[in-house]
Amino acid sequence: MAKDTFRGGVHPKDKKELSRDVPFVDYDAKGDMIFPLAQHIGKPAKAVVKKNDPVLAGQIIGEADGFVSANVICSCSGKVKAVEKRRTISGEMLECVVVENDGLFTEVEGIGVKRDVKNITKEEILAEVKKAGIVGLGGAGFPTHVKLAPKDPAAIKYVIVNGAECEPYITCNDQLMRTKAAEIIDGLELTLQLFPNAVGVIGIEKNKPEAISAMASAAEGHEKISVLPLKTKYPQGGERSLIRVIAGVDFPGNKLPADVGCIVDNVWTIYAIGRAIIYGEPLFKHGLTVTGEAVKNPSNFIVRDGTLFRELVEAAGGVKEGVELKKVLSGGPMMGFAAASLDVPTVKTTNAITLLDTDPVEAAGLQQTPCLRCGRCSTVCPMGLVPSLMAMAAEFKDMERYEKKLYGMDCIACGSCTYICPAKRPLTQTFKQTKAEILAERRAAAAKAQAEAAKAEAAKAAGGAK
Numbered sequence: 001m002a003k004d005t006f007r008g009g010v011h012p013k014d015k016k017e018l019s020r021d022v023p024f025v026d027y028d029a030k031g032d033m034i035f036p037l038a039q040h041i042g043k044p045a046k047a048v049v050k051k052n053d054p055v056l057a058g059q060i061i062g063e064a065d066g067f068v069s070a071n072v073i074c075s076c077s078g079k080v081k082a083v084e085k086r087r088t089i090s091g092e093m094l095e096c097v098v099v100e101n102d103g104l105f106t107e108v109e110g111i112g113v114k115r116d117v118k119n120i121t122k123e124e125i126l127a128e129v130k131k132a133g134i135v136g137l138g139g140a141g142f143p144t145h146v147k148l149a150p151k152d153p154a155a156i157k158y159v160i161v162n163g164a165e166c167e168p169y170i171t172c173n174d175q176l177m178r179t180k181a182a183e184i185i186d187g188l189e190l191t192l193q194l195f196p197n198a199v200g201v202i203g204i205e206k207n208k209p210e211a212i213s214a215m216a217s218a219a220e221g222h223e224k225i226s227v228l229p230l231k232t233k234y235p236q237g238g239e240r241s242l243i244r245v246i247a248g249v250d251f252p253g254n255k256l257p258a259d260v261g262c263i264v265d266n267v268w269t270i271y272a273i274g275r276a277i278i279y280g281e282p283l284f285k286h287g288l289t290v291t292g293e294a295v296k297n298p299s300n301f302i303v304r305d306g307t308l309f310r311e312l313v314e315a316a317g318g319v320k321e322g323v324e325l326k327k328v329l330s331g332g333p334m335m336g337f338a339a340a341s342l343d344v345p346t347v348k349t350t351n352a353i354t355l356l357d358t359d360p361v362e363a364a365g366l367q368q369t370p371c372l373r374c375g376r377c378s379t380v381c382p383m384g385l386v387p388s389l390m391a392m393a394a395e396f397k398d399m400e401r402y403e404k405k406l407y408g409m410d411c412i413a414c415g416s417c418t419y420i421c422p423a424k425r426p427l428t429q430t431f432k433q434t435k436a437e438i439l440a441e442r443r444a445a446a447a448k449a450q451a452e453a454a455k456a457e458a459a460k461a462a463g464g465a466k
Contacts, residue, residue, distance in 0.1 A: 004206075004228070004229065004230050004231045004245065005230065005231035005233055005236065005245060006233075006236070006241040006244045006245050006382055007244075007382065007384065008379065008380045008381050008382040008383075008384070008416065009233040009234055009235065009236070009241075009380060009382055009416060010233070010234050010380050010416045010419050010420055011232075011233060011234065012168050012234055012333075012334065012419060013168065014168050014169075014207060014232070015168045015169045015291070016168070016169065016170075016171050016174070016207065018169065018291050018292070018293075018298040019169075019171045019289050019290075019291045019298035019299060019300055020171045020174060022171070022175075022298060022299055022300050023175065023179070023300065024172075024175055024179065024287065024300050024301065024302050025299060025300070025301055025302070025315075026301070026302045027301045027302065027303050027304070027307065027311075027312065027315055028076075028103075028105055028304065029075075029076065029101055029304055029306065029307040029308070029311055030101070030103070030311060031101060031308065031311065032081060032098060032099065032100055032101055033074075033075065033076050033078075033098075033099045033101050033304070033306035033307060033345065034086050034096050034097075034098050034099075034306050034308070034344075034345035035061060035062065035072050035074065035075075035096055035097045035098075035099065035305065035306045035345070036072075036086070036088050036094045036095070036096045036345065036347055037062045037072055037094070037095045037096065037097065038094050038095070039070070039072060039135065039141060039305075039347040039348045039349065040069070040070045040135040040140075040141035040142065040143055040348070040349075041068065041135075041140045041141055041142045041143070042066065042067075042068030042069045042070070042142075042143060042146075043065050043066035043068060043069040044062075044065065044069070044094075044095065045062030045063055045064055045065055045069060045070065045071060045072045046062060046063050046065040047061065047062055047083045047095070047097055048060060048061060048062065048063045049061045049080050049083070049097060050080060050083060051080055051081070051082055051083065052079060052080060053079070053080045054077075054078075054079055054080075055074045055076075055077065055078060055079070055080060055099055056074065056077045056106050056107060056108045057074060057075055057076055057077050057105050057106060057107040057108065057111075057284060057304075058073060058074070058075075058107045058108035058111045058281070058282050058284060059073065059074045059108050060072070060073060060074075060131075060133070060282075061073070061074045061080075061097045061099075062097060064130065064133075064143070067146065068142075068143055068146055069143060070130075070133050070134070070135050070141075070143040070144075070145075071130070071131065071132070071133035071282070072097070072133060073132070073133045073282040073283060073284040073305070074097075074099060074284065074306075075105075075284035075285055075304035075305045075306050075307075076099055076101045076102070076103075076105055076304060076306070077101075077102050077104050077105055077106035077107075078099050078100045078101045078102040079099070079100045079102070080097060080098070080099055080100075081098040081099060081100045082097075082098045083095070083096070083097050083098070084096065084098065086098065086345075087340060087341060087343070087344055088340075088344055088345070088347075089309075089330045089337075089339055089340065089344050089345075089347065089350070090337070090340065091340035091341075096345075099306070105304075110280050111279070111280050111281050111282075112279050112280070112281060113279065113280060114278060114279060115277075115278055115279070115280065117190070117277055117278055120190075120193075120277065122153075122193060122194050125148075125190060125191075125193060125194060125277060126145050126148060126149055126194070127145075128276050128277045129144050129145045129148060129273055129276060129277075130143075130145035131276075131282070132272065132276035132281070132282040132283050133282055133283050133284075133348075134269060134272045134273060134276060134283045135269075135283070135348055135349065136265065136266055136269055136349075137266045137268040137269045137272065137286060137348060137349060137351070138162050138173075138237065138265075138266025138267075138268070138269065138351075139239070139266070139349070140349070141347075141348060141349040144265065144269055144272075144273070147258075147263060147265070148191065148194055148263065149194075150256075150258035150263070151258075153194055153195050153196070154195075154196055154197055155197075155258075155261055156195040156197065156198045156258065156261055156262070156263055157197060157198055157199070157247065157261040157262070158198060158199060158200075158201055158243075158246060158247050158261060158262045158263070159188065159191055159192055159195060159198050159199070159200045159201070159262075159263045159265070160200075160201050160203060160242050160243065160246050160247075160262055160263065160264045160265075161184070161188060161200060161201065161202040161203065161265060161266075161267055161270050162203060162237050162239075162242055162264060162265065162266045162267060163177055163202050163203060163204040163208075163211065163215065163267040164203055164204060164205045164230055164236045164237030164242070165204075165205065165208070165237060166205060166232075166233070166234045166235050166236040166237040166238075167234070167235075167237070167331065167332035167333075167334055167335060167336075167352075168234075168332050168333055168334060169289065169291045169292065169332045169333065169352060169354050170289045170291070170331070170332050170351055170352045170354075171289050171291070171300055172268075172286075172287030172288055172289045172300050172351055172352070173211075173266070173267050173268065173287070173351075174208045174210075174211050175287060175300045176267060176268060176271060176287055177204065177208070177211035177214055177215050177267060178210050178211050178214050179214075180271060181214040181215050181217065181218035182218045183271055183274050183275070184202075184215065184218070184267060184270055184271050184274070185215075185218045185219055185222060185225060186274040186278060187270040187271050187272070187273040187274025187275070187277075188200045188202070188225060188270050188274075189222065189225070190273060190274060190277050190278075191263075191265070191270060191273055192224055192225075195263070198224075198263070199224045199225070199226070200222075200224055200225040200226070201225075201226055201227075201228050201246050202215055202219070202225070202226070202227045202228065202267070203228050203230050203236075203237075203242055203245065203246060204227065204228070204229060204230060205229075205230050205231070205232045205233075205236055205237075206229045206230065206231065206232050207232040212227060212229050215227045228245075228246060230245065234334060234414070234416065235334070235335075235382060235412070235414040235416065238382060238412055238414060239257060239264045239412075240382070240383065240412065241382050242264055243257060243260065243262050243264065246262075247260065247261065247262050249261070249262070252410070253383075253407065253409055253410035268286055268287060268351075272286070283305075283348060284304060284305050285302055285303060285304045285305060286302070286303065286305070286348065286351075287300060287301070287302055287303075287351070288300070288301050288302075288303045288312070288346065288350060288351055288352060288353070289301075289351065289352040289353075290312050290313060290315070290316040290352070290353045290355075291352060291353075291354055291355070292329075292354040292355035292356050292357075293323070293355075293356060293357045293358075294319050294320060294323050294324075294325045294326070294355035294356055294357040295313065295316050295317065295318070295319065295320065295355040296316065296317030296318055296319065296320045296321075297316050297317035298316065299315070299316040301315070303346055303350075305345075305346055305347060305348055306345050306346065306347075307345065307346050308342070308343055308344065308345055308346075309328070309330075309339060309341075309342040309343070309344055309345075309346065309353055310342040310343055312346070312353060313342060313353060313355065319355065323357050324357060325355055325356075325357070326356055326357055326358055326359040326362075327355075327356040327358075327359045327361075328342065328353065328354070328355055328356075329352075329353070329354040329355075329356065330350060330352070330353065331350075331351060331352050331354070332352055332354055333354065333356075333360065333415075334414060334415040334416075334419070335413065335414060335415060336352065336354060339353070361426070364418075364424040364426070365424070365426075367424045368423065368424045368425060368426075369423045369424070370423065371388050371391070371392075371423055371425060372422060372423050373388065374422060375388070376420045376421065376422065377416075377417035377420060377421055377427060379420075380416045380417065380419075380420045381416060381417055382412070382414065382416065383407075383410050383411065383412060385406065385407060385408070385410060385411060386406060387411075387417040387427050387431070389406055390402060390406050390408045390411070390427075390430075390431060390434075391425065391427055391430055391431075393405075393406060393408070394408070394430050394431065394433075394434040395430075399434070399437070399438055399441070402434060402438070403438055408431065408434065408435070409435060409438065411431045411435065413428055413431060413432050413435075414428075415428045
């Protein structure tokens with residue numbers, strides 16, 4: 001039975017008053033636009049354009065290159081300036097398509113024209129979602145066409161729409177639900193056609209009453225769709241938190257939501273599905289909040305992918321006079337990360353730029369002490385882990401204990417343990433690094449095994465030839 005919250009969690013100040021009532025403004029980039037070919041979990045897309053090629057908004061410029069991959073869509077018209085490595089949000093140099101923006105934003109013919117989708121088939125829905133380059137817009141960007149094609153569609157009982165938006169500061173999901181509720185319902189109805197035994201549940205935190213009201217009104221008359229108000233608590237919008245709350249199911253980290261009868265998608269992803277199928281609109285723009293105590297005019301924008309952070313900060317009035325900008329985050333303060341520069345492009349999964357006049361990580365570092373063994377981190381962990389013991393195992397490089405005994409790979413890096421820790425220990429950062437090291441070891445072991453198998457096969461073939 002559905003309830004309104006999950007075990008654990010924390011209550012950080014939500015800071016949403018800065019931008020929650022600011023309506024969307026459409027922002028068209030002024031300068032060159034940069035499109036990383038890796039904007040999703042899985043294999044990067046493969047460039048299908050070259051220098052000097054003309055391009056249009058809505059055109060595929062990077063083609064999905066593997067099962068878990070997604071198309072990259074141009075969001076402007078102009079000419080390809082280069083296909084080369086450029087600095088991205090994380091600081092990495094990644095292969096990108098750089099487009100000289102002509103400022104006209106001429107779109108591929110047919111985009112925006114309403115279609116009759118009354119008799120659309122499941123295969124056609126999945127094909128349109130893949131073609132549109134839709135990925136999860138609330139997290140790591142898992143390709144949506146893969147998520148919507150589980151082994152047994154009939155086993156799916158819930159399509160859960162994540163409208164919780166529990167991350168502090170960010171308000172673009174709230175604005176979408178307030179202003180585009182009917183179109184979200186359209187996208188959800190199309191998604192439910194893929195799963196004959198599923199119902200749709202839209203989870204929204206109770207600090208968004210306008211969004212709850214708008215979505216409930218839009219859902220009226222849709223028998224398989226309901227809206228569930230959720231307790232305002234972080235990380236209420238976590239995939240596993242939502243599944244526990246709505247489906248009443250807990251499951252191990254080596255399982256996927258589909259394994260327990262659930263599909264979870266962000267509200268923007270569901271909206272994008274509707275736009276792609278009904279209006280032939282690929283995913284090349286989405287909502288983004290520019291916020292924080294250091295920005296002059298906190299704003300909600302509809303932004304074209306590939307727009308530089310710097311342009312959006314300037315569009316929000318820039319840094320307040322007399323305020324020192326201490327930190328820029330891509331995302332919010334709990335699960336976001338420090339942006340390497342303002343001269344990096346937004347991508348499909350960029351939902352916020354947060355400008356802070358203080359650096360909480362730096363401040364915490366100055367107050368850090370050894371672990372107090374208070375147990376607060378275990379109390380708030382939504383996954384039921386023991387962060388204090390995980391941190392000890394990570395410190396001593398006891399990866400087997402971290403992974404096999406303490407289930408450290410189940411950590412969702414929500415930041416709750418770091419937030420609550422009175423010793424100000426960088427627990428989440430430690431777990432992110434440890435997880436990356438374990439995954440790197442796995443990849444190295446797999447590559448070694450593959451190389452050895454290939455070597456053995458070659459030796460066998462050579463022996464047979466003799």
